Amino acid sequence: xxxxxxxxxxxxxxxxxxxxxxxxxxxxxxxxxxxxxxxxxxxxxxxxxxxxxxxxxxxxxxxxxxxxxxxxxxxxxxxxxxxxxxxxxxxxxxxxxxxxxxxxxxxxxxxxxxxxxxxxxxxxxxxxxxxxxxxxxxxxxxxxxxxxxxxxxxxxxxxxxxxxxxxxxxxxxxxxxxxxxxxxxxxxxxxxxxxxxxxxxxxxxxxxxxxxxxxxxxxxxxxxxxxxxxxxxxxxxxxxxxxxxxxxxxxxxxxxxxxxxxxxxxxxxxxxxxxxxxxxxxxxxxxxxxxxxxxxxxxxxxxxxxxxxxxxxxxxxxxxxxxxxxxxxxxxxxxxxxxxxxxxxxxxxxxxxxxxxxxxxxxxxxxxxxxxxxxxxxxx
Numbered sequence: 001x002x003x004x005x006x007x008x009x010x011x012x013x014x015x016x017x018x019x020x021x022x023x024x025x026x027x028x029x030x031x032x033x034x035x036x037x038x039x040x041x042x043x044x045x046x047x048x049x050x051x052x053x054x055x056x057x058x059x060x061x062x063x064x065x066x067x068x069x070x071x072x073x074x075x076x077x078x079x080x081x082x083x084x085x086x087x088x089x090x091x092x093x094x095x096x097x098x099x100x101x102x103x104x105x106x107x108x109x110x111x112x113x114x115x116x117x118x119x120x121x122x123x124x125x126x127x128x129x130x131x132x133x134x135x136x137x138x139x140x141x142x143x144x145x146x147x148x149x150x151x152x153x154x155x156x157x158x159x160x161x162x163x164x165x166x167x168x169x170x171x172x173x174x175x176x177x178x179x180x181x182x183x184x185x186x187x188x189x190x191x192x193x194x195x196x197x198x199x200x201x202x203x204x205x206x207x208x209x210x211x212x213x214x215x216x217x218x219x220x221x222x223x224x225x226x227x228x229x230x231x232x233x234x235x236x237x238x239x240x241x242x243x244x245x246x247x248x249x250x251x252x253x254x255x256x257x258x259x260x261x262x263x264x265x266x267x268x269x270x271x272x273x274x275x276x277x278x279x280x281x282x283x284x285x286x287x288x289x290x291x292x293x294x295x296x297x298x299x300x301x302x303x304x305x306x307x308x309x310x311x312x313x314x315x316x317x318x319x320x321x322x323x324x325x326x327x328x329x330x331x332x333x334x335x336x337x338x339x340x341x342x343x344x345x346x347x348x349x350x351x352x353x354x355x356x357x358x359x360x361x362x363x364x365x366x367x368x369x370x371x372x373x374x375x376x377x378x379x380x
Contacts, residue, residue, distance in 0.1 A: 107147075
């Protein structure tokens with residue numbers, strides 16, 4: 001998908017760039033629209049960029065629901081803090097960032113996105129905790145590796161991001177063990193992606209994660225700075241020695257690992273979105289991106305402005321990525337609208353931060369099955 005799959009009406013940028021309001025681009029304030037639902041008028045956010053989802057695995061369990069709602073034109077999100085309903089219109093949606101441990105059910109729906117001119121990329125968490133009992137609800141590793149390769153073949157390797165996330169230490173999982181797991185998977189998929197993202201499990205900080213791990217009797221160990229730096233250094237050497245040439249990045253980590261050529265990730269990444277969807281004039285205008293042509297084939301690349309990102313056909317744009325001020329300090333994501341809900345992921349991973357309990361997630365999954373096309377994920 002990405003670069004070549006938008007409708008013909010979006011395929012050409014005009015000479016020069018569409019005008020935009022710089023303040024609007026920094027905040028990415030979503031337009032509001034009025035929906036008529038069963039004769040009632042309701043106000044809805046109409047975001048250009050959707051996150052699906054940090055809160056639950058929509059591709060694995062709710063792909064049918066999501067694409068039904070996409071066709072219906074809207075969905076409803078229950079605020080986890082006050083229970084208020086929030087309507088989300090897909091009228092202006094131009095790009096979707098998917099998050100999943102098993103995006104296989106997404107595969108048959110990719111042509112739908114192509115037809116609608118909606119771009120996407122996938123944050124694919126591909127761990128290897130099969131023998132450790134930490135992810136008993138995910139498919140076998142070999143099947144997930146096959147799905148990763150299939151997605152990369154369809155979308156392009158730049159649009160499928162490998163996440164080994166989180167990195168967990170236990171009495172049976174050492175740094176050596178983790179690196180062996182990463183090497184085993186990386187050997188299979190390094191040619192199918194450009195990036196590996198990871199984080200260090202910070203179990204004590206998240207009360208519900210600690211409760212889940214303690215309740216399941218998982219003998220976990222916390223990371224300290226020394227152990228994090230050891231893994232970072234060895235992972236960087238592994239990436240170099242194996243010739244993978246992957247970009248390495250951490251998610252939500254305060255520790256600066258730049259000395260190991262490891263950057264801080266932006267999971268909702270404005271630059272990557274622009275790389276994949278630069279032909280979409282509406283989206284580029286909303287993001288404040290101006291696609292420009294290089295003066296000629298003999299142009300000195302060193303003369304490009306700071307922040308220039310290269311595109312096919314001797315084009316480039318200047319990065320306009322802006323961090324979402326609503327996210328935690330260590331998060332570099334730009335603004336998007338997440339449409340998932342907590343306590344709805346049936347993977348039931350032992351370290352899950354998004355489920356208060358396995359029972360809550362299972363009960364909500366059962367509720368969804370009774371109302372599989374409801375306005376909300378759970379049907380509530």
